Amino acid sequence: MLLLIVLACAPAPESPCPAYSGFTGEGRHWTWRRFADDAELTTTLTELGAADATIEGDGWIEHDTCDADGLWAVSREVTTDGVTERWEYDPPVLLLPATLAVGDAWTREFAWTHFDGAGGTDVASRSEQVTVADAGETSVHAGAFDTLELRVLDDEAVGHTEYREEEVGLVLDDAAQLQAYTGG
Numbered sequence: 001m002l003l004l005i006v007l008a009c010a011p012a013p014e015s016p017c018p019a020y021s022g023f024t025g026e027g028r029h030w031t032w033r034r035f036a037d038d039a040e041l042t043t044t045l046t047e048l049g050a051a052d053a054t055i056e057g058d059g060w061i062e063h064d065t066c067d068a069d070g071l072w073a074v075s076r077e078v079t080t081d082g083v084t085e086r087w088e089y090d091p092p093v094l095l096l097p098a099t100l101a102v103g104d105a106w107t108r109e110f111a112w113t114h115f116d117g118a119g120g121t122d123v124a125s126r127s128e129q130v131t132v133a134d135a136g137e138t139s140v141h142a143g144a145f146d147t148l149e150l151r152v153l154d155d156e157a158v159g160h161t162e163y164r165e166e167e168v169g170l171v172l173d174d175a176a177q178l179q180a181y182t183g184g
Contacts, residue, residue, distance in 0.1 A: 016051055017066035018096045020148065022169020023053050027183040030169070032176040033141065041176065045183075070097040083117040100148055100164075104132040108152075128154045138163040140177040147171060 017023035022030070028045040047054035053064045053071075063074045072092035078085050089112050097106060111125040134149040145165040153159040163172040171178040 019166040031179040142178040
């Protein structure tokens with residue numbers, strides 16, 4: 001009986017995911033406000049295992065894995081009007097290294113098979129150069145955060161910027177800002 005009590009009271013294992021992913025515990029929930037149409041979006045970390053993470057949003061699910069090197073995208077599913085498309089990344093894509101500091105840079109190499117939900121498939125690839133450009137305070141509806149600024153430039157010279165805080169994850173990018181977050 002004592003063993004069950006000790007196991008029940010044991011702290012949950014720490015997430016193997018990078019701190020700047022915000023993947024700190026199952027049930028973590030983020031609410032976003034999109035700039036283009038002022039729509040509210042929600043994202044929930046529905047599963048966080050010893051090495052795997054599943055995050056769900058409005059009509060999509062992403063499966064990731066975390067290890068000593070960082071956070072890796074494995075697959076993504078999007079369901080629209082009852083049709084589910086799936087992208088499988090082979091190999092998995094390094095989204096975030098385990099640690100981040102100003103001046104760090106890496107390449108995200110995306111190679112995927114796309115299953116269109118109607119029996120068709122295609123294969124494609126692209127790359128993105130990511131640089132941790134700056135650190136500072138970023139204010140959004142959810143509050144003020146000490147963030148790192150990540151500049152992302154894809155192989156077609158299209159760029160965007162992400163602002164990430166330790167333990168919270170993404171707080172602002174070119175498309176949306178964080179409205180609230182809870183749990184985890």
